[in-house]
Amino acid sequence: MKYDIIVVGGGHAGCEASHIAGFMGKKTLLITMNKQNIADMPCNPSIGGTAKGIIVRDIDALGGLMGKIADKSHFQMKMLNSKKGPAVQSLRCQADKKLYPRNMLAALEETSNLEIMEGLVEDIIVKNNKIEGIILNNKEKIFCDALILTTGTYLKSNILRGAKNTKGGPHGEGRSNFLSDNLRKLGFTIQRLKTGTPPRIKKDSIDFSKCQEELGDHKYYTFSHDDEPFYDIDKQEKCYLVYTNAKTHEIILNNLDKSSMYGGYVTGIGPRYCPSIEDKIVRFKDKERHQLFLEPESKEYDEWYLQGFSTSMPEDIQEQMVHSLSGLENAVITKYAYAIEYDAIDPLQMKPSLESKVVENIFTAGQINGTSGYEEAAGQGLIAGINAVCKLNQTQPLILKRNESYIGVLIDDLVTKGTKEPYRMLTSRAEYRLLLRHDNAILRLRPIAHKYQTITDKMYQNYLNLVTDIEKLKKFLTNTKLELTNENKKLFIQNNYQLPPNKISFLDLLKRPEITMEFLNQFTNIDFPINVKEEVEIEIKYEGYIKKTEKEISKMLKLEEKQIPSDIDYQKVKNLASEARQKLEQIRPLSIGQAARISGVNPADISILAVYLKREYSKDE
């Protein structure tokens, strides 16, 4: 059997990679251990969140599936940071853990050129340092021109609860025992990472009267730019807030040596941003309580997820810990929390296209690259899929810049800085986040998607329509002037706003911090879709800030344009600090801009490198 592209692993990265490869016309095979676990959500029952929600929007703008499937599969939707500025607002939905995988599988089965098969990959076939195919655990060989590895946490994974260590992946599934060793033999650097998940609680054992309700927003939202909402805002499920207390903390501190992490049973490195409850209590001794959230996992079964209570304590201690919580005194734990260790590759061995530097035509995405999170995985999967196709078509890869998408920030961070812990996207990682907003994902990325032919004509048309509407509204606001009649004056005075000059344009009024589109709507009906109004309002109101960011971007792009020749011999660049030299040799940045972002490469090293390039390579100019 021979395919253009084989994707190994049916998680969030694998789904996006195989879908886009099929959509772009390549004969694609998705190999998964279990079809029923495609697009599985082994941890939190939500999609989106701060920064992550914008990744989902970016995926959708680029032609990926995650947003569209999430829109059909959730029972609560919320805009986070809605009281803060527009640049940090981000959607999050409570996704149904049954419905989401089912809808995803259906979408994949409808995808042209895509086949799905069940199997466990244990080895790969490489010839002349180029991928030729894979070998299943039953020794069957399947050939391909490009391979995308999206193996998630299934490489040599161990499940840990206290001193108990079980070989295998989430849900008691099998694991790939040899693939990571075989990759190591080919020259991949393998690192061991760790993550964890909290206990699940039986719904009718929870006393919700003692918990604080957390509701969805009373406003319609969709992740996708192409869909109308599928849900009823009045029929959203509730989540609940509970707190740890002194007794919980006492139980944990008394049993610390029994946890896998503190007892020394774990070798992998866990994420700082997603600490276990024992970590939180040890590190923040002064805090009297920690927040926990109770979230339903699915409408089809009654397990609830206890967010914030991730732990690697043994089962009996977990019982005590959970029962110490108010409202959970009689809780029945249906699934105990666990930590999971797994093998990952060093992302510094990848190119910005997500192709491996070690073996040609191998691409990697998701947890194998050291990231954490469904959205981060999906974003990489999409790019790996697109770039595998580009590679086979011998066209330029899609490398999103830091000012274009959170996915660009994510991949640039991975291939430039590497990661020693599972990498989670944060808004603070994006220095140009003012431009990487939820609202403008389609404006940023659809033209790119169109160029790479990753979207349908209809999806591109949606973008063009929005652009036209925005222009129309701006024209309308420029041409509409406010008559300062007594009646109009009253509206300003009532709100304690300063009176504007007569016949000021709506556009100029909107520049004032306190004046909103909604306020202006009282004078004249502004008949445009809500997303168009929001977009224009942000662009006008924050024009100064956007311009400032654009100025900084142009500085960054200038450094990005200073290319470093691929044949540079760093041994010849004298006076580089040894750490810098080693990092530069390993990462081989494409530009001075990328080099400057490498940790351990200091400004002085960059000066030396720039001087060297100027001397050595500007001769022929």
Place this chain on the structure above:
Amino acid sequence: MGFYISYQQIISREIFLCYNTHEKGSANMNDNDTIVAISSAMGKGAISIIRLSGENSISIVNKIFKGKDLSKVQSHTIHYGFIVDEEKEIDEVLVSVMLAPKTYTTEDIVEINCHGGISTTNKVLELVIKNGARLAEPGEFTKRAFLNGRINLVEAEAVGDLIAAKSEKQRAVAINGVNGRLTKLISKQRTILLDLLANIAVNIDYPEYDDALVVTEEYLKEKLTNIKLDLEILLENAKIGKIIKSGIDIAIVGRPNVGKSSLLNAFLNEDKAIVTDISGTTRDIIEATTNLNGIEINLIDTAGIRKTDDLVEKIGVDKSKKIIDTADLIILVLNNNELLTKEDEELLQKVSKKPHIIFVNKNDLAKKLELPKNIKSIMGNTQELNGLEALKKEIITMYNLDKIDEKDSTYLSNIRQINLVKEALEEINIALTDLSNHIPIDMLEIHIRSSWEKLGILIGENYEDELIDKLFKNFCLGK
């Protein structure tokens, strides 16, 4: 202390090189060969020091040193012996060996302390060069220290200032810069900004968790106001820094033959300006430098200001008027023995808008001058050096020269630094304004970050493209 001495040595060496090397920035300069220079001021003192830096320093000196095998000695040790030219002893010397990386340049450094005067020192230098070292370019030791990450840009700049330092106070300020006092101060502000940025980031990324302090408008306002004040103090001190660095430009103005040049000479205690009793002798503007309380005083004598048809003199007069505009302080000289003329009145009017002192000369002659009552003046005569002390005292009082303490203050020492702090302050000011307009904190964070970055560029912790250009300019790095 050891530090201080080693910097001093490097600096005096660089002074020597700056004044002695005519060819700047030769094209085939290499950053990794072994360089050598005489690092003590030539001719002064009984001992002169020859310094080598680079990986061959030890092997080169070993070839011409009779004494211990220098390749086997410990770092930072001194050894007695002789410099020899094939069997012939040239000089009795002490040789210090300092191994990389704990040296000024981070390379192996060897210093030869010669005792034999100028010609012997030159002979030793020749020998070292003959054995494989290259004569260093101006500023090259410092350039290496910078490129090797031993010192940052602020420190490198301060070394540059040290080289050019003329007065003791300039030297002290420059050394403060070298020792990284400024860096420390700026780093402290950056830490506060970074804490704020991190806190704002946590609020954005974990909106539902109450684990972190929420940055409110009031909280941010307080923090930013503190930073604003600190940066303002830094800029205010920069003015003093400018006085320390560049001195005070004092223009002496007045009608012809009122005794301007005599006053300048009295100040300098030497006959720098030509003094005659023929009106209009000083046709050019004469500059001379003296020292007052350790501060450099640049005196500018100007051609007498009067209406003239003499073309050459006219050019001088025009220049003088310009000098009044650019000088820091004007001393207007009037003649006690003459009535106040229309020209005097015009001058009085003109200088009144600037810091000025009125010196009424020739008080040994009959008093004919009548000054308006509200005008303060100092009486004196340059013949007997009368009134000169009062004049100096007035200048000291005007500029608080007796209170300038180079030890306790950190001064921004050049325009680049001052501008960066100004820009950083401007960002804070915008953030404060936007804060009062209730712009969301996560948006005005961009100004806080900008401010943090600008301060980072100042101390060389952020990379800036222009840095390279600066490097080439300041360190004669060749083409």
